[in-house]
Amino acid sequence: MRRLLRSTIGLATTALAVLACTTAATPASAADTPYDVLVFSKTAGFRHDSIAVGTQAIRDLGAANSFTVTATEDAAAFTTGNLAQYETVIFLNTTGDVLNASQQTAFESYIGSGGGFVGVHSAADTEYGWSFYGNLVGAYFRSHPAIQQANVRVEDRAHAATAHLPQTWTRTDEWYDYQASARPGARVLASLDESTYSGGVMGADHPIAWCKTYSGGRSFYTGGGHTQASYAEPAFRAHLLGGIRYAAGRTKADCRAETGYTTLYNGSTTGWSQAGPGSFTNSDATLTSVGGMGLYWYSAKQFTNYSLKLDWRLAGDDNSGVFIGFPPSSDPNSAVSNGYEVQIDATDTADRTTGSVYGFKSADLAARDAALNPPGEWNTYELLVEGERLQVFLNGSKINDFTNPDPVRSLAGHIGIQNHGTGDDASFRNIRIKELGGTNPPPGGNTTVQAEAFSSASGVTAVGKTGANGGQTLGYIEPGDWAAYNNLDLTGVTSLRARIVSGGPGGTIQLRTGSTTGTVLGSVAVPNTGGWNNFADVTTNLSNVPSGTRNVYLTFTGSGSGLFDVDDFTLVRGSSGGGGTGPITGLAGKCLDVRNAATADGTQIQIYTCNGSAAQTWSVTPNSTIRALGKCLDVSNGGSADGTKIQLWTCNGGGAQNWSAQSNGTLRNPQSGKCLDVSNNSSADGQAVHLWTCHTNANQRWILP
Known part of the structure; x- marks a missing residue:
């Protein structure tokens, strides 16, 4: 396996190679461990003439993809003992009330024990009076217009059910409207563009395929599959197969509901820059690494508190990573020296493998291995940055929890993806971010x-x-x-x-x-x-x-x-840096506090759970003093050394009592040129504050009244 030292990242810059958009072939995947599927197609209402061909299509998929199929319309199959032999149960165009109370209880137990559910088309027109089922399937049928062609917008191209599809999937089917959108409780994989067909009534938000976890199990639903012709379509068959594999636990996905994200890349490279050698091709809304060692970084904006999500895939035994928290630079070494890399390479050492914070902290390897899809399949990262805490989620499962130990570095900054070198083939899709707030200066701030x-x-x-x-x-x-x-x-x-x-x-x-x-x-x-x-x-x-x-x-x-x-x-x-009276909040939402509410000169200042007391009520004069209990926030002996005590002291107009609020959230003492800092980056009640070299980590960011 190729392994290059990070310090050898080159300095040359290379423009992004942009290729014509084509539909990528579906990559080959390793064979799944064999499993068993139950297809259930009982109807108590409308009966679809596609049930037989749908059942046969699933049998064919099973024969080619390591699962066996048992098909039944006998609800007596729904016993705890019988269901336990199946990794997933498919409700194929069921309608009406198809299970009695004891059968429902058995199915609930099956899902609660980690079983999988796949609902196809009129599975949403089933069991209206059973709330467990309604939550499991995700939405109930409302109405439908005539069978016709429509455009399906593929929102998630990392899930095995949709990874093979183009961003716009045009096909013919009977398009259901639902009583409510499934989006609040599920990860929407695809939605309908109602402007491309007649009769849709849900409007702009019209999910048509989704996945979710529920009550210990996994659920996948697709609104397609009304027509017999559907089951002969290669793309629809692959869509159905991906849903079955997910429900059976043979492929992993982040199926948590997702709203409020802003796209950084989904085909357009606006705002991105290449640092160092190599490049990324851009085809089919997919970035694929070429050469290196370089970095493709989002240069348009820096981020502080945020959830960053992106989909990635390795071709084989390859190497890449996601960098966060680095300053703007055309030199990729800057990201190495000033930021952090969340690694992508499942075969390296523990602190340099997929999910690790490279060179700093290994992932939970057991959790990582349980969540990881193999080379050739897509995975999804969420990098959740809250102050100086980074949590790493792989396909929806938490695999690392890291706190920045370095006062010089920060998790705030730019983000980027690595092109590691020739032969290290990594691809990325759908890079999106949700800014979490809490970091803006007060109105009118500097x-x-x-x-x-x-x-x-x-x-x-x-x-x-x-x-x-x-x-x-x-x-x-x-x-x-x-x-x-x-x-x-x-x-x-x-x-x-x-x-x-x-x-x-x-x-x-x-x-x-x-x-x-x-x-x-x-x-x-x-x-x-x-x-x-x-x-x-x-x-x-x-x-x-x-x-x-x-x-x-x-x-x-x-x-x-x-x-x-x-x-x-x-x-x-002129009116910056606060100017009000009230609490000053900092790390983990704790308040700046006068220890024991004492008023003696030299009393230690600390952080503590906010309680509205006088010991936490500060009067801020912009670019001047900060007062509580009639005295001033003071640097002991006017010192400037890192670690100098911050105390309460009789106000005297000296430089040790002058504080200037910065727009990055820090409070700087101009006399020393250093900042108010929570020692040890600890949010424990009673943690002392002191003077420290300024940076932008969470333990130096304050919100003033």
């Missing part, structure tokens, strides 16, 4: 921008640097260089603060709008700071600042070369 995250620039580049927020600065600044930042809100901005570093001659930063020669809103001198790792803040007032969203330009002047680096800059608003 806006801090990482200087290296420019929209366009001339002469400058991102430089990795120890001590920089996000691990990089904007460097190689020469006279006449510039950097642009699009769509920044200037409403209420009164001053500019920049975090800079210089071991060179220094120079001047000018802030402009409109263009590199636009109106100068303000300028600030940048001194030599005593070395290229000695950071400092410089500030200047701004004038004639326009309101609304504008493109902002930093232009640079000076004499000589290698003037300075810019780490970040902040657009400061």
Whole structure:
């Protein structure tokens, strides 16, 4: 097996190769362990003439795919002992009330013991008075128009029932409307486009195939299968087979209900950039790795608290990974050094295998193995980031729970997928994200921008640097260089603060709008700071600042070369950083608290479960003091060392009691240049807070009143 060191990722960039969209062939899968299926087709209402051909089609599928079929219309088969021999039970075009009370009880027990259910077409027109069944099937039949052709929108192309299908599947059938959408309780695999046929009444949300877990078992339903011709269609037969395999537990899928996600990739590569060598082809709404070692990253936006989902498939013994929490850079080494990789490679060592946080924490291998589909089949990751906690779900099962231990790194940042190298063939589909909120600055708060995250620039580049927020600065600044930042809100901005570093001659930063020669809103001198790792803040007032969203330009002047680096800059608003009275909440929703509500000078400040007491009621003056119990939040002895105690102290107007709220949620003490931090990144009641080098991890983010 090929194994390349992560440190050998190349530096060259390669454009994405975009191919014409074609329908990919269904990959071969390993043979399933043999299993048994019961086909049940009893009718107490309308009887479909397709039952016989449907039963034969399932027999044929079984003969070719490792399962045996028993077909019956005798409800007496529904006993606890008899059902136990089957991995799944298929209700094939059943109608009406088909089971009595004891048979229903036996079936409920079967599902509760981990059995599988497949409902085909009029299985939704069955057992209206049995609530367990209604929840299991997912929706009840309402009506249908005439048989006709329609477009099916395939929403999930990772499930075995739909992975082989194009995004739009055009076929003819009898299209059911349902009494309610199945979406709130199931993962919708496909839905109908009612604009492509006549008579649909559900509107824009019209699921037609879905899967779910219920009461310990697995359920798959398809609304297709009314006509005899359906069972001769290769695509429909493969659709039915995938549903049977899922219900029988022979393939895994994330069948949790899913709403509120924003698509990052589902065919369009807008917002994506290639870092390093290699590329990804883009065909059939599928990205497939070519060469490397590089990284295809979503450069349009960074994310903080979020659920990231994506579907992936390996061709064989291959290697790839998903990177999160890294700053913008055209160098893939930045993601390695500053972010975290969730690995995709089931044959490597425990801390470098599928589901591991590469080099940091192994997955729960037993849980991983139980959830993993083999090469040739699709899998789904959910990477759930809440502050500095990362939970990894594989096909809906939790396989890793990791807390960031490194104060320099963060789980917040960009996301990307790896092209590991020639011969390491990995494919990705349907990359989507749900932002979870809780990280925005208070209304009117400051806006801090990482200087290296420019929209366009001339002469400058991102430089990795120890001590920089996000691990990089904007460097190689020469006279006449510039950097642009699009769509920044200037409403209420009164001053500019920049975090800079210089071991060179220094120079001047000018802030402009409109263009590199636009109106100068303000300028600030940048001194030599005593070395290229000695950071400092410089500030200047701004004038004639326009309101609304504008493109902002930093232009640079000076004499000589290698003037300075810019780490970040902040657009400061006159009423920023809070300004109210109430609780200050931080890690895990805990409140900033005066220990034991004591008022003595030197009392330790801590976090504690919020209780509305005076010890948790703070008065915030923007860019000034933070007070509780008549005294001030204070840095002990005006110190600047990491770990310096944060305490309550008589207010004295000193720099140790000055706090500046940043738009990234941190509270910075300008005198020390460091931030209010929950020690040990622990959310336990009574955990002390202290001073620490600023980063953007959850234990330094605060919500002010």
